[in-house]
Amino acid sequence: MNKYIKESIFKVLMVISVFIVMAYIVIIIGINVVKGGIVIINNPSVVFTAPGPKYLLGGEGGILHAILGSVFMVIPSTCIACVVSYLIALFLQVDYIKNNFSNKLRVVFDVLWGIPSILYGIFILNILIVTNRRGSLGAGIITLALLQMPVIVRYMDEALNSVPNGIRESAYSLGATRLETAFTTTKYALPGIIAGALIGMGRAMGDAASVIFTSGAGNSMPKGLSKSASSLPVLIFQQANSFYPSVREHAYAASFVLIVIVIILNTVSRISSKHFQKYTSGSGK
Amino acid sequence: MKKQNTRIILDKIFKCLMVIIISAVLLFIIALLIMLIRRSQLILSRYTIWELLFSSDWDPDKGLYGFLPAVTGTFFVTVLSLLIAVPISILSAVYISEYMPSTIKSYFQTFIDVLAGIPSVVFGLCALLVLVPLTRDVIGPLFGVKTTGMCVFTAALVLAAMVFPVIISITVESLGILPVGLKEQFLSLGATKWQLIETVLFRAAGPGIISGIILGFGRAFGETMAVVMVIGNKNILIPSLFSPGQTLPGIIVGSFNEMMSVPEHQSALIFISLILFVIVLFFNILANIIKNRLKSRWRYE
Structure with missing residues (x-):
């Protein structure tokens, strides 16, 4: 076969596959915007009202409990996970341990990232059973923190890794301790660190499999750390399995809200990493 | 002081x-x-591992715990989704990184990042609206099968969409860090771009691409919610790809809440989690070994 013919065949194939990928994205976002938008425009109160007692059985009410539940669960868990992951990433980077050992630890975190999220849920659920408690907002927060920790560690680690070695060396040569050196390198790695935190937050926001066991997944507003709560993905899952068409319609509204939050997180992470770029080396303006 | x-x-x-x-x-x-x-000791003390893994009857009420349907279901869904996703995502990653002008490229990468961030329940929800009717009315008749649309094939189509961003972003990244000289030398010998990609770039970026595929496998394998929503959740040995099936994580989600009271059933579900954990562990370590091996063999700098 002529090499130019082969070239054009493969080029066509590549364009087709790019179109397939794009079609998936456009269809998913399109469905959410159109169907979710219609539900919300027809009945804006869906987003702002608490659900009635029989909401999932076709009763009246809205999805406010899930929105609030998601927010109350994701924000504290991200804060916990960020602090923990930041310390872990520093530990992997700064010269507290030998390089060889930190590479082995990285493999451990890769494994943690790969564990299906449902296993985190089962682990926490078992602790709940042993200690004789029920699913609650607090348990959901802990699950989500565990779930997003490996993601954030990986991103922070990569960000700290990309800091030029000269900065570390010059900090040491000025007599800084390892901790102070670590804080200096942090400043240079800030865009990556923030992006990592937001990506972890996005993962926690969208995960249903772990929360469905641990947060109680009830039909009530989140009232306290030890009370049951729901979250948007869990609610969407319950709504999509419902027999009532009106409940299924509401799933698109919930998914619209969820996807808007996720896209906002994505954009903010992009903008903030551009904004903080001025602190990184090489852009000495 | x-x-x-x-x-x-x-x-x-x-x-x-x-x-x-x-x-x-x-x-x-x-x-x-x-x-x-x-x-999972409780269930293992009553049945042997082989009994559990190779029996095809799943009926907790009668004390039958056969994982074979779910194991084969998981296997077919994962493999089929990778068969769909790997060629498409590698080809589009090559196009994005080698053919596309750099201004459009960054927009595309944003799109891919958005796709990576979309929660799995949203994938499931959209699949219920689009892919299920598509399989029922178009793809099923195309193969001459009658299907409800809630089947293994649809689940694989959804999973493929979730694997795309993983493989694409890693492949684009590992193609991007190759030295420019490598490409220029080969092109100056009169090769076409595809020859360059085929003979040089795939080898040089090989370790990255393979680890991307293994990560994609991990994502497809452990995915729960999107699959549960479209696969039909029938715990039978699948006669064809267009019949409803079940996956290992699907069983857990489907029956954890209602069966909390039966200790044997609970133990069976936890044994499934153990299987999931061991397989994920195995593949992660395998991916690491492969990556390190290939890195030392295929070094281009």
């Missing part, structure tokens, strides 16, 4: 803090493993 001491002490304190946190994480993995093993 005094200030010096506080700085060093602070350094030591933080070191202790980090060591504590790291050990807590390691402890978490060990605790998870021990918990899974201990809690």
